[in-house]
Structures are given as C-alpha cells and as structure tokens.
Amino acid sequence: MTPGLCEDILYHLDLGTKTHNLPAMFGDIKFVCVGGSPNRMRAFAQFMHRELGLAGDGEDVADICAGSDRYAMYRAGPVLSISHGMGIPSISIMLHELIKLLHHAKCRDVTIIRIGTSGGLGIKAGSVVITDTAVDSSFQPRFEQVVLGDVVVRSTELDKDLAEELLACSREIPDFPTLIGHTMCTYDFYEGQGRLDGALCSFSSEKKLEYLRRAYDAGVRNIEMESTAFAALCGLCGLKAAVVCVTLLDRLEGDQIRASHEVLWEYQQRPQRLIAALIRKRLGLGPALLPAD
Amino acid sequence: MTPGLCEDILYHLDLGTKTHNLPAMFGDIKFVCVGGSPNRMRAFAQFMHRELGLAGDGEDVADICAGSDRYAMYRAGPVLSISHGMGIPSISIMLHELIKLLHHAKCRDVTIIRIGTSGGLGIKAGSVVITDTAVDSSFQPRFEQVVLGDVVVRSTELDKDLAEELLACSREIPDFPTLIGHTMCTYDFYEGQGRLDGALCSFSSEKKLEYLRRAYDAGVRNIEMESTAFAALCGLCGLKAAVVCVTLLDRLEGDQIRASHEVLWEYQQRPQRLIAALIRKRLGLGPALLPAD
Numbered sequence: 001m002t003p004g005l006c007e008d009i010l011y012h013l014d015l016g017t018k019t020h021n022l023p024a025m026f027g028d029i030k031f032v033c034v035g036g037s038p039n040r041m042r043a044f045a046q047f048m049h050r051e052l053g054l055a056g057d058g059e060d061v062a063d064i065c066a067g068s069d070r071y072a073m074y075r076a077g078p079v080l081s082i083s084h085g086m087g088i089p090s091i092s093i094m095l096h097e098l099i100k101l102l103h104h105a106k107c108r109d110v111t112i113i114r115i116g117t118s119g120g121l122g123i124k125a126g127s128v129v130i131t132d133t134a135v136d137s138s139f140q141p142r143f144e145q146v147v148l149g150d151v152v153v154r155s156t157e158l159d160k161d162l163a164e165e166l167l168a169c170s171r172e173i174p175d176f177p178t179l180i181g182h183t184m185c186t187y188d189f190y191e192g193q194g195r196l197d198g199a200l201c202s203f204s205s206e207k208k209l210e211y212l213r214r215a216y217d218a219g220v221r222n223i224e225m226e227s228t229a230f231a232a233l234c235g236l237c238g239l240k241a242a243v244v245c246v247t248l249l250d251r252l253e254g255d256q257i258r259a260s261h262e263v264l265w266e267y268q269q270r271p272q273r274l275i276a277a278l279i280r281k282r283l284g285l286g287p288a289l290l291p292a293d
Numbered sequence: 294m295t296p297g298l299c300e301d302i303l304y305h306l307d308l309g310t311k312t313h314n315l316p317a318m319f320g321d322i323k324f325v326c327v328g329g330s331p332n333r334m335r336a337f338a339q340f341m342h343r344e345l346g347l348a349g350d351g352e353d354v355a356d357i358c359a360g361s362d363r364y365a366m367y368r369a370g371p372v373l374s375i376s377h378g379m380g381i382p383s384i385s386i387m388l389h390e391l392i393k394l395l396h397h398a399k400c401r402d403v404t405i406i407r408i409g410t411s412g413g414l415g416i417k418a419g420s421v422v423i424t425d426t427a428v429d430s431s432f433q434p435r436f437e438q439v440v441l442g443d444v445v446v447r448s449t450e451l452d453k454d455l456a457e458e459l460l461a462c463s464r465e466i467p468d469f470p471t472l473i474g475h476t477m478c479t480y481d482f483y484e485g486q487g488r489l490d491g492a493l494c495s496f497s498s499e500k501k502l503e504y505l506r507r508a509y510d511a512g513v514r515n516i517e518m519e520s521t522a523f524a525a526l527c528g529l530c531g532l533k534a535a536v537v538c539v540t541l542l543d544r545l546e547g548d549q550i551r552a553s554h555e556v557l558w559e560y561q562q563r564p565q566r567l568i569a570a571l572i573r574k575r576l577g578l579g580p581a582l583l584p585a586d
Contacts (some may be wrong), residue, residue: 071303148500186439
C-alpha cells in the first residue's frame with residue numbers, strides 16, 4: 001500500500017479507514033468465503049449462521065457493502081461471505097480491497113475459500129472439485145498479470161494441506177461425489193471455454209472436443225473463470241487459500257446449462273456444506289447436523 | 294450459434310427461446326445501453342422513461358433478468374438498459390447472450406452504447422470521453438481473445454459516425470466537458486492501471502507516472518476495463534457501437550476516488566444525459582428539456 005496514505009478508501013466495497021472502524025468490524029474474522037453470485041453468498045451467510053448455532057434465525061443478515069452494488073458482503077460469526085462477480089478482473093478488484101481490509105482490521109490466521117460453480121470435464125454433474133492446481137487455458141499453472149504494460153508471470157499454487165483437509169471433510173458427506181483435480185481458468189465463458197453456442201463460434205464440434213479432451217488428459221476436471229488470479233493474489237499476500245467448485249454440467253456432453261433452477265440450487269449448496277463441515281471442525285463444533293435448505 | 298439448437302438458454306440472463314417470447318418482448322428494441330452497475334442501469338431506464346415521455350413515472354421498472362443475479366435488465370420504450378458487471382470476462386458473457394437475444398428477437402438496426410465510469414488522464418474529473426479507439430495496455434487497438442487455447446487478435450474499431458453524432462449532441466449540453474479520445478482497457482484496476490494503492494504494488498510513483506504519461510502521449514484520455522472486448526464483439530456481430538464514459542478522477546493526480554457519493558452520482562448521470570440527447574434526436578423528440586435528477 002502507498003506509504004503515508006492517511007486514509008484508505010476501499011472504493012468498490014464502500015468501506016474506508018476513516019469512515020469505518022475496521023478492526024472492530026472485522027478483527028475476529030477467521031474464514032473468508034467468496035463466490036460469484038451475491039444471492040448465493042447471502043444464502044451461504046444464512047446457512048453458516050445456522051451451522052454455527054448463532055442467535056436468531058440469520059434470515060436478516062445485513063449487506064455490509066450496501067452502499068455499493070459492485071459486491072455484497074455478509075458475516076456470520078467469524079465467517080465473512082463476499083460476492084466477487086464473474087471473471088478475473090472482477091475478483092481481482094474485490095481481493096485487493098478485501099486483503100487491504102484484513103490488513104487494516106489486523107486479522108490473523110485467515111483462511112480464504114472460493115466456493116463457486118463450474119463446468120465439469122468427464123465427471124458427473126453435481127460433483128464437487130477441490131482444486132489442487134489452477135491452470136490457464138494452456139493447462140499451465142501460471143497467472144499472467146499486466147503491470148504497467150508488461151506481463152509478470154505468477155504462481156497459482158494453492159494450500160495443499162487445506163485441500164487435503166477439505167477432502168477429508170468430504171468423506172463425512174456421502175450424498176455427492178467430491179474429488180481433487182486441476183481447475184482451468186479462462187477469460188471467457190463461450191469461445192474461451194470451447195462452447196459452440198455463443199454469439200460467435202469459429203470452430204467445429206470436433207475441435208472443441210479435442211481441446212477439452214487435451215485438458216482432461218492434462219488433469220483438468222473443471223473449468224471456471226477466477227481461480228488463477230485468486231490463487232496468485234492470495235498466495236503473494238500470504239493467505240491460505242482453497243478453491244471448491246461444484247460442476248453444473250459435463251462439458252464433454254454439452255455446452256448449455258439445462259438443469260432446473262431447483263437442481264442447480266441444490267448443486268450450489270454442495271460446496272457450502274463442505275466448507276461448513278471444515279469450519280465446524282476447525283471451531284470444534286463437530287460434524288454438521290443440519291441438511292442445507 | 295449451434296446449428297440445429299432447438300432451444301437456446303441464455304443462462305446468465307435467465308431467458309430462453311422456449312420459456313420466453315423474445316420477438317414479442319424485444320423485437321422493437323432500437324437502442325441498447327450497457328454499464329457496469331445494476332443500480333446505475335436501473336436509474337438510466339427510469340431517466341429514459343421520463344425523457345421519452347412514457348406513461349407513468351417509471352419508478353417501478355421491472356428487472357427483466359430478475360431470475361438471475363448475474364445481470365440486471367430494464368427497458369424504457371425502444372431502449373434496453375443492462376448491467377454488465379466489471380471487466381472483460383463479465384461483459385463478454387452478457388454480450389454473447391444479448392447478441393443472441395437480439396438475433397432471436399429479430400431486432401434490426403440496433404445501436405449499442407456502453408455508458409461507464411473511468412479514470413481520466415490529463416483531463417478534469419467529470420469530463421465525458423467518447424471513445425474513438427479502444428486500446429489495450431500497450432496502447433494498441435486490438436483485443437486478444439483466447440479460442441481453444443490459442444490467441445486470436447481482433448480489431449477494436451468503433452463506429453466513427455456514431456462517435457461524431459454523440460460529439461455533436463454534446464454541444465447541446467454545456468454544463469460539462471465532452472471530448473473524443475482513445476480509451477485504454479485493462480484487466481485489472483490496481484496493478485494493471487498503475488495504481489500504487491492496491492494490496493500489492495511493485496513499482497514506484499515515478500514508474501507509474503511515466504507509464505500514464507506514455508499513455509497520454511499515445512492519445513489515451515481515459516482508462517476502464519471493458520471497451521476492447523465490447524468493441525471487438527459488437528464489431529464482429531455487426532452492431533453499431535459506441536463507448537461513452539465519465540471520468541471520476543484524473544489519474545495523473547492520484548489513485549483513490551475521493552469525491553463524495555453525491556458528486557460521483559452527478560458525474561455518472563453525464564453520459565446518460567448525452568445518450569438521452571442522442572436517442573431523443575434520433576426519435577425526433579427534440580433536445581432534452583429535463584435535467585437529470
């Protein structure tokens with residue numbers, strides 16, 4: 001951060017060091033969970049409220065960033081739940097301001113987990129993938145950040161112990177499959193992920209399947225749009241980070257997301273239930289008792 | 294689009310060809326205005342409702358994409374107003390689905406304008422920049438799209454006549470400066486735009502200013518995060534497109550956005566007022582009479 005900056009305005013969060021007492025608001029945060037959709041991250045905060053046995057029903061959780069419509073932020077006990085929108089630029093802005101927030105609030109030993117949705121590769125829709133390595137569209141474990149017009153290559157390593165701990169937690173939740181694999185991160189949902197159904201498409205179904213099979217052979221089990229930047233920025237800033245995404249379809253079988261709203265909503269709860277199990281274990285609360293609703 | 298696709302689900306808009314009568318809902322749309330913030334695009338639809346003299350006060354405009362929280366969409370007469378979130382990946386998803394929507398709805402002669410916020414370069418905060426050319430972080434008029442792992446370079450040309458028509462309209466609005474210039478599009482708000490105040494910063498204030506001055510000398514007058522992808526995709530799909538952004542600060546003078554909410558809100562209305570003047574002129578309604586509120 002800028003030396004001598006006497007006030008730090010976290011513009012897109014509508015928070016700041018002069019306008020808010022960040023240590024009082026956030027100093028006890030131990031877990032930060034981030035995901036694309038504001039509604040989903042609100043539902044996660046409500047779910048965690050119940051899982052942690054906090055007072056009240058948690059239905060009226062307040063959006064801490066209500067003064068901005070760029071992101072939504074909720075808390076349940078030591079858990080912060082924040083939306084990041086879609087794509088690397090959107091999550092990067094949020095992470096820069098979140099990491100500054102955690103610094104200003106003097107938080108210690110924070111674990112950060114992205115709980116997202118993704119397209120699967122060769123695995124059943126509804127499977128949950130814990131990312132061991134985030135890779136780019138060439139299946140390389142790197143994130144290219146442009147700094148003053150020059151490309152800087154960064155590592156996309158995630159915390160291996162945390163991934164293993166999550167996999168161990170998943171064994172307590174037998175009703176959906178969970179696996180560890182590489183996650184491919186792209187800058188685009190249509191052409192960048194080899195979809196044939198965008199407004200533009202310049203390749204054949206055969207070329208698409210050849211690309212997706214090469215990804216599978218390189219160890220990729222799901223595709224999303226934030227993991228490389230998330231891994232790189234969290235890694236450089238010393239945050240223990242994990243990526244846990246549910247797959248909404250198997251991309252080897254199609255491009256369109258055709259499941260019903262109800263099925264998709266239940267799929268989206270799966271990473272939440274896994275993260276709740278981890279947080280309950282870390283806090284000594286024992287295994288989860290409540291099904292998500 | 295995929296040949297033989299019997300149903301097209303526009304997933305992130307929560308619309309589809311089987312579930313919605315897209316020609317009836319959208320066939321008469323002539324103007325599409327897009328911007329990052331859902332609240333701002335709702336306010337723009339309400340403003341256009343009044344500017345077009347439509348029945349009712351327009352305060353209760355409905356979100357056409359209410360079933361999804363990824364984007365918000367409103368309409369006022371022949372004007373569609375849609376949010377796109379922040380960054381190239383987020384706007385790309387929306388544009389793919391919007392362009393398919395316009396195709397399915399059999400819309401003709403649509404003009405599309407991005408009305409956004411940006412950082413200015415060497416111009417007074419609150420100035421409105423009409424983009425002649427969208428350039429990347431090396432000041433080149435190109436957009437690099439990854440397709441099946443390979444980079445495809447695309448033109449970022451915008452409609453010159455539309456830019457000139459907008460500049461002519463701006464002469465009717467004397468209370469803020471409007472100019473034509475290059476717009477630089479980056480993948481990141483902090484390091485990518487040479488800000489010193491992110492969670493990470495590896496360069497000096499001198500290097501930052503040297504980069505920004507080189508951008509100024511190359512003709513860049515503002516910096517945002519969507520214009521190259523917007524220009525490339527609209528251009529390839531035959532949509533006449535413009536980018537009109539207000540500047541919230543002068544980046545040669547600082548990094549943080551320090552203006553009050555009230556000042557920023559008034560700034561954000563400036564591109565809206567310019568676009569309203571264009572639409573009123575095109576529809577033969579004469580110059581705007583109402584100040585924005």
